[in-house]
Ligand code: UDP
């Protein structure tokens with residue numbers, strides 16, 4: 001178990017062969033349901049240490065060679081079980097108060113991570129849908145507390161810092177005011193839009209209107225509004241094509257304890273169905289060359305998601321429409 005680095009690209013590989021034995025879409029058994037050996041009874045949501053973690057508190061020391069460098073896979077991996085209800089389709093099917101509880105639990109975990117000097121990054125993400133390889137469908141998200149900054153965030157940090165150095169403003173703050181054409185939804189403290197540079201067929205970025213670098217720095221009202229934002233945006237994902245959309249959601253924020261006037265936290269959600277309902281695969285151009293092909297325009301996608309979201313708001317049973325079991 002170690003974190004290897006590609007010296008050409010700066011990419012990292014979390015090498016953890018023991019993960020091969022984790023349960024893969026088991027039938028008739030769910031480790032996250034109430035009453036299990038790790039879950040017990042009488043809870044609304046749970047933060048469980050991942051049984052097959054990519055990082056651990058006591059990692060082995062990797063062997064170092066001149067050209068082959070690895071870091072200790074130090075850290076913690078958690079699964080956040082968002083509800084006792086196994087058959088609920090998505091986070092957006094929970095009441096806003098429960099989504100808020102999920103967010104507050106993430107915040108609590110991050111506050112703890114801030115106390116650990118060896119933890120450099122707090123990565124919160126959610127994989128949704130068997131179509132993209134979710135191993136367990138019980139509603140859950142995940143947390144990785146890492147000794148390295150994820151390369152994609154590092155790339156964004158570098159560009160943001162460069163902009164700040166030259167012009168003294170946050171590029172993210174600026175972009176959120178210029179995405180009007182592609183906006184999906186906004187409430188008192190958040191804005192969501194399909195970015196001009198979207199890579200995936202249904203990609204949405206969600207920004208707090210106030211410049212905030214860390215998830216733990218969000219105010220009470222901002223957390224409440226984020227629950228509203230996520231509920232509506234994910235409902236739009238579910239209803240836009242008349243069938244639940246597999247997606248990946250990830251929080252991009254500044255490294256732990258580093259205040260950044262240039263880096264503005266945001267969620268990125270990648271909805272993986274194309275407008276015709278077919279799954280988009282990353283293949284030769286995407287994986288082999290970092291060249292993304294988009295069979296639609298971000299402007300059209302924003303329009304489709306806006307309409308779906310309006311439907312979610314006016315429908316009397318908004319967050320239940322057209323779902324059922326996936
Ligand atoms: N898992 C766990 N306890 C179990 C079974 C699975 O903690 O009893 C973890 C597993 O290691 C995996 C996660 O639950 O990381 C399920 O995550 P998901 O399918 O979203 O993505 P994965 O991490 O498998 O790519």
Ligand code: ZN
Nearest residue numbers: 030033086138
């Ligand atoms: Zn379950």
Ligand code: ZN
Nearest residue numbers: 170173211264
């Ligand atoms: Zn900003």
Ligand code: FE
Nearest residue numbers: 156252266268
């Ligand atoms: Fe980002």
